[in-house]
Amino acid sequence: MKLQLNKIYQGDCIELLKEMPDNSVDLIFADPPYNLRLKGELYRPNQTKVNGVNDNWDKFESVEEYDKFTLLWTKECRRVLKDTGGFWVIGTYHNIFRVGKILQDIGFWILNDIIWIKNNPIPNFKGTRFTNAHETLIWAAKSAKSKYTFHYKSMKTSNDDLQMRSDWLMPICGGKERIKINGQKAHSTQKPEELLLRIIVSTSKPNDTVLDPFCGSGTTPAVAKLLGRKYIAFDKKEAYIKIAEQRLKKVKPLDAPLLEYKIERKKPKVAFGNLIEKGFIKIGENLFSADKKHKAQVMANASIIYKEEAGSIHKTSAKILQKKSYNGWTYWHVKREDELVSIDKFRYDYEKKYLRLKI
Numbered sequence: 543m544k545l546q547l548n549k550i551y552q553g554d555c556i557e558l559l560k561e562m563p564d565n566s567v568d569l570i571f572a573d574p575p576y577n578l579r580l581k582g583e584l585y586r587p588n589q590t591k592v593n594g595v596n597d598n599w600d601k602f603e604s605v606e607e608y609d610k611f612t613l614l615w616t617k618e619c620r621r622v623l624k625d626t627g628g629f630w631v632i633g634t635y636h637n638i639f640r641v642g643k644i645l646q647d648i649g650f651w652i653l654n655d656i657i658w659i660k661n662n663p664i665p666n667f668k669g670t671r672f673t674n675a676h677e678t679l680i681w682a683a684k685s686a687k688s689k690y691t692f693h694y695k696s697m698k699t700s701n702d703d704l705q706m707r708s709d710w711l712m713p714i715c716g717g718k719e720r721i722k723i724n725g726q727k728a729h730s731t732q733k734p735e736e737l738l739l740r741i742i743v744s745t746s747k748p749n750d751t752v753l754d755p756f757c758g759s760g761t762t763p764a765v766a767k768l769l770g771r772k773y774i775a776f777d778k779k780e781a782y783i784k785i786a787e788q789r790l791k792k793v794k795p796l797d798a799p800l801l802e803y804k805i806e807r808k809k810p811k812v813a814f815g816n817l818i819e820k821g822f823i824k825i826g827e828n829l830f831s832a833d834k835k836h837k838a839q840v841m842a843n844a845s846i847i848y849k850e851e852a853g854s855i856h857k858t859s860a861k862i863l864q865k866k867s868y869n870g871w872t873y874w875h876v877k878r879e880d881e882l883v884s885i886d887k888f889r890y891d892y893e894k895k896y897l898r899l900k901i
């Protein structure tokens with residue numbers, strides 16, 4: 543069977559993964575069975591039954607069986623993941639440590655463990671343990687050498703210009719987002735879309751292929767589609783596939799310009815001398831500090847003269863500011879039509895004119 547992108551397939555994910563080519567997927571999000579091993583039914587103090595995870599898909603004969611299953615699907619995931627890809631798995635204390643050990647055994651390189659703190663967790667009704675208020679996500683690269691995707695600046699910007707931390711506070715899926723059939727949850731473990739949004743935005747690019755081997759109600763493909771990624775997803779239960787497909791029909795991808803990562807753009811690799819060679823800045827013209835208090839002159843060899851001393855744009859600005867080092871690109875300006883213009887601007891003009899591939 544040839545699997546196609548932007549489809550959800552019904553079946554055992556290990557068998558379906560075997561149909562996929564090596565190195566074909568950019569991002570994997572897996573929310574596998576937890577192997578909860580709950581004993582008996584759980585009731586609230588008011589005698590109403592707690593709708594926990596007691597599904598057949600979560601049952602294994604033994605812990606050894608669970609480990610064997612984990613080894614098989616994680617190995618297949620690693621095979622289909624590109625060298626540059628990212629792998630995410632979510633779990634609870636019941637399974638995440640076993641999964642993490644297996645990931646390391648087969649060569650995955652753990653980049654972070656993220657604690658998803660639920661601000662509305664299910665209480666510990668029996669009062670016998672702490673409230674279990676979090677789940678753990680492991681984010682791993684295919685190997686220690688992998689050049690994986692991480693949109694660091696985007697994450698920092700979304701966190702009010704502070705580095706995004708590994709503890710994420712988000713509510714469990716509820717309200718209108720929670721899919722219900724006849725008033726009952728359609729899936730016992732539907733994940734919140736905001737969790738997938740952060741994962742997909744931070745560790746993949748538009749048009750990338752996102753795989754979810756255990757897609758349940760289709761949270762991963764739904765968010766992947768919204769964010770202009772391709773998806774492929776599996777679940778062994780036909781009923782869940784139908785729910786996910788209905789859900790996907792309602793998702794309209796965001797317009798491509800809204801998905802751009804302009805903030806991640808690296809500074810163009812253009813030297814000050816390049817700007818002189820191409821005439822963006824003239825030999826002999828003056829450079830000014832923003833307050834015009836300091837003035838230097840551009841020499842033919844791309845050094846600048848300030849108070850009779852020659853140096854680079856960086857060293858000279860550092861000296862003026864009495865700092866060990868400074869970024870001369872942001873310090874110096876030239877006059878254009880009587881206005882001061884940062885020399886940094888010309889790097890982008892240069893890049894646009896000379897460094898963009900013309901296809």
Ligand SMILES: C[S@@+](CC[C@H](N)C(=O)[O-])C[C@H]1O[C@@H](n2cnc3c(N)ncnc32)[C@H](O)[C@@H]1O
Pocket residue numbers: 553554555556573574575576599600729731732733734755756757758759760761762776777778779782
């Ligand atoms: C924890 S749930 C995933 C929930 C999903 N993240 C969501 O937001 O709805 C795990 C899913 O894996 C499916 N599943 C369990 N074993 C599987 C297998 N061997 N192959 C494919 N799907 C499987 C179950 O039917 C269940 O829907």
